[in-house]
Amino acid sequence: MDPALSRLLRQLPAVDELLRHPRLAAALSALPRSLAVAVIRDRLGVQRQRFSTAPTGTLPPELDLDAFLAEMAQALEAAAQPSLRRVINATGVIIHTNLGRSPLAGLALEQILEVAAHYSNLEYDLVRGERGSRHDHLEGLLKELTGCEAALVVNNNAGAVLLALNSLAQGREVIISRGQLIEIGGSFRMPEIMAVSGALMKEVGTTNKTHLRDYENAITSETAALLKVHPSNFRVVGFTREVASPELVALARRYGLLALEDLGSGCLLDLSRYGLEREPTVQESLATGLDLVLFSGDKLLGGPQAGLALGSGEAVARLRQNPLTRALRPDKMTLAGLEATLRLYLEEPQAVAAVPTLRMLSRPLADLERQARSLTRVMKRRWGAKVRVAVRPSEARVGGGSLPGAVLPSRALALELPPLAPHELEARLRQTHPPIIARLEHGALLLDLRTIQPEEHAALLTALAEVLETLPAATGLSG
Ligand SMILES: *Cc1c(COP(=O)(O)O)cnc(C)c1O
Numbered sequence: 001m002d003p004a005l006s007r008l009l010r011q012l013p014a015v016d017e018l019l020r021h022p023r024l025a026a027a028l029s030a031l032p033r034s035l036a037v038a039v040i041r042d043r044l045g046v047q048r049q050r051f052s053t054a055p056t057g058t059l060p061p062e063l064d065l066d067a068f069l070a071e072m073a074q075a076l077e078a079a080a081q082p083s084l085r086r087v088i089n090a091t092g093v094i095i096h097t098n099l100g101r102s103p104l105a106g107l108a109l110e111q112i113l114e115v116a117a118h119y120s121n122l123e124y125d126l127v128r129g130e131r132g133s134r135h136d137h138l139e140g141l142l143k144e145l146t147g148c149e150a151a152l153v154v155n156n157n158a159g160a161v162l163l164a165l166n167s168l169a170q171g172r173e174v175i176i177s178r179g180q181l182i183e184i185g186g187s188f189r190m191p192e193i194m195a196v197s198g199a200l201m202k203e204v205g206t207t208n209k210t211h212l213r214d215y216e217n218a219i220t221s222e223t224a225a226l227l228k229v230h231p232s233n234f235r236v237v238g239f240t241r242e243v244a245s246p247e248l249v250a251l252a253r254r255y256g257l258l259a260l261e262d263l264g265s266g267c268l269l270d271l272s273r274y275g276l277e278r279e280p281t282v283q284e285s286l287a288t289g290l291d292l293v294l295f296s297g298d299k300l301l302g303g304p305q306a307g308l309a310l311g312s313g314e315a316v317a318r319l320r321q322n323p324l325t326r327a328l329r330p331d332k333m334t335l336a337g338l339e340a341t342l343r344l345y346l347e348e349p350q351a352v353a354a355v356p357t358l359r360m361l362s363r364p365l366a367d368l369e370r371q372a373r374s375l376t377r378v379m380k381r382r383w384g385a386k387v388r389v390a391v392r393p394s395e396a397r398v399g400g401g402s403l404p405g406a407v408l409p410s411r412a413l414a415l416e417l418p419p420l421a422p423h424e425l426e427a428r429l430r431q432t433h434p435p436i437i438a439r440l441e442h443g444a445l446l447l448d449l450r451t452i453q454p455e456e457h458a459a460l461l462t463a464l465a466e467v468l469e470t471l472p473a474a475t476g477l478s479g
Contacts, residue, residue: 004059008051011063015040023069027076039079043072087435088456088463092410092448094360095265095400097185099437101298101305103356103453104337108303111340112333122332135320137335141342142310145268146283148293150316152309153338154328157296158188160307161262164292165197165227167322168258168315172224174199177210179242180229184264184401190229199224209241212251219255225291226252230264232401245280245288258291258315265402266295266308268345269352274362276398276406282310291315297334299400302357303341304334360450361398361408368411368449375413375449375457379464386468388416396450412439412446417467425467432463 018040089099125132142151183189194201204214252259272278285293292315297306344351352358372391379387394412422445429436439446
């Protein structure tokens with residue numbers, strides 16, 4: 001062995017020594033011993049590997065113990081943190097699927113805590129003193145809010161679509177427009193869900209145009225349903241045509257078929273009042289006579305992850321009887337959070353004020369501008385020339401496959417922390433406590449105010465201070 005290599009390997013501290021090292025005491029105190037040992041062994045392995053694979057002549061003469069211990073402390077600290085943790089969403093994408101989609105309303109959180117910390121009547125009928133169904137808790141509220149005859153809540157909308165197709169069309173044909181054979185993030189592809197459900201997909205029309213006669217010509221004695229799917233994350237513009245729900249429903253009636261719609265996001269409010277484009281609400285879709293509409297709980301609704309299936313008593317009853325419903329059932333925390341969220345919708349102004357997703361969508365630009373200026377002032381006062389910050393017009397997005405292409409005017413802070421390049425700053429911000437997820441645009445690092453809650457400003461500033469602490473002290477003039 002290379003003598004330089006063997007000396008370096010000998011200089012690496014032993015596991016026991018590291019477990020007692022004062023430099024690591026703070027980090028070690030937060031970890032169970034067995035986990036600490038595993039992390040230390042792992043880091044030692046990585047370091048040995050680094051030395052043994054270094055090209056000859058590039059090995060340092062001595063082990064840099066300081067750097068080694070700093071790295072070890074960092075690894076131990078990282079191991080003490082939960083893997084799943086909060087972040088600050090500064091991307092400007094409101095329903096960000098990678099960032100957990102919808103933050104919940106305070107009342108929803110309280111109700112989850114209340115139900116999850118105690119026993120509950122999840123499947124117990126308090127009046128009769130006997131077994132009840134978890135599926136009964138939300139149905140009344142959903143009927144009240146949407147005018148549906150019946151409702152079923154499952155784990156997510158992908159599950160609701162699977163359940164609906166399997167319950168209503170297994171072994172039979174479902175007709176769908178080629179313009180609606182979508183794939184959405186996280187590998188939900190309509191043709192594949194259809195195949196798994198056991199329904200036989202019959203595509204009609206073309207990518208850009210599907211007519212009512214296309215559906216009609218495809219109907220056979222094997223057809224069970226006509227399915228409409230919200231394109232969610234893309235839009236076909238120009239020479240296009242899709243069949244509207246009322247026409248589809250009328251056709252289905254004429255042939256004794258079911259008409260189903262996967263709304264994707266599904267919204268209970270008319271968002272055009274808040275400057276967004278008009279989309280049919282869940283209530284309007286149901287009013288067209290569809291047998292079933294399906295949508296997510298954690299997209300525009302702003303509740304927990306869930307899939308809602310609303311429609312006729314007959315169709316929903318068939319879903320309920322399917323054994324798959326047991327496999328897709330929502331847990332008590334979901335039901336508690338969803339019920340509290342839906343209750344807020346009983347009064348629209350209350351929902352807009354209390355459901356974070358709706359609040360972010362409807363925040364006036366003037367508020368964002370004011371908050372941007374105030375944050376800028378604080379940063380300049382605290383850090384002077386170490387931070388370069390400017391308020392910029394920005395375009396926020398709804399995200400989550402809701403209102404594709406819709407842009408919300410916003411304000412962003414364009415931030416520079418010399419000497420970090422924007423992409424380096426972006427990476428550093430992902431490591432702060434809490435991490436800040438920023439946006440890089442045309443080489444600039446932007447923090448979009450539309451998705452940063454006013455209550456998060458203090459945490460944002462603390463996180464920036466963390467990055468600044470690690471930077472070399474500024475020298476000379478800058479500005
Ligand atoms: C988002 C979406 C789904 C999947 O919903 P999840 O709640 O994420 O499972 C299904 N269909 C459409 C059209 C969607 O937009």
